[in-house]
Amino acid sequence: MQYALLICQDEVAYDALPPDEAAASTAQYEAFMAKVGDRLLGGARLRPTTESTTVRVRDDKVLTTDGPFAETKEQVGGFYLVEAADLDEAIELASQIPGASFGCVEVRPLWPM
Numbered sequence: 001m002q003y004a005l006l007i008c009q010d011e012v013a014y015d016a017l018p019p020d021e022a023a024a025s026t027a028q029y030e031a032f033m034a035k036v037g038d039r040l041l042g043g044a045r046l047r048p049t050t051e052s053t054t055v056r057v058r059d060d061k062v063l064t065t066d067g068p069f070a071e072t073k074e075q076v077g078g079f080y081l082v083e084a085a086d087l088d089e090a091i092e093l094a095s096q097i098p099g100a101s102f103g104c105v106e107v108r109p110l111w112p113m
Contacts, residue, residue, distance in 0.1 A: 002041065002110040003082050003090040008074040009103030011048055028098040036082065036093060043080035074103055081110075 017025065033040055054065045077099070084090040087107070094105040 001084060001086065001090075003084055003087075003093075004108045004110060005043075005080040005082060005090070005094045005097060006076050006106040006108060007078045007080075007097060007099040007103065008106060009077050009099050010073060011075045011077055014077065015048070025098060032096055032098060033080075035096065036080075039083045039093070041081040041083055043078065045078040046076060049075050077103075 014025075033043075049067055052067055054067065056063045056065075080093075080097070082090065082093055084093060087109070090107050090109075094100060094107050097105050099105060
C-alpha cells in the first residue's frame, strides 16, 4: 500500500537554523532517503507557505487567497511517498524522518487510482 508521509514543522524556526545545523539536517534527510531505498516512491520539499495560494470554488466562482488555508504553528514543509506493507511499517518509516524529532509526520494512506 502507498502512504504519504507529510512532514509538518514550524517553517520560521527551521528557516532560522544556522547554516551548519541546516546542512546537518539536510544530511539527515539524505541518510533517511538512502536507508528507505526503493520503498521511497517520491517526495519533495515544499516552498514556504508565503508562496502558497489557496483555491476555493463558491457559487461557480474561483476564489484565491494568498497563503495557507489555515493559521497553524506547524506547516507541511515536505512529503515522501512510500510503499509499505501496512500502517505499522509506514509509521516505522515516518518515525525515522528527521522532522519527526522536532515537528510531526502525518501518515496518510492513498486511495488506489
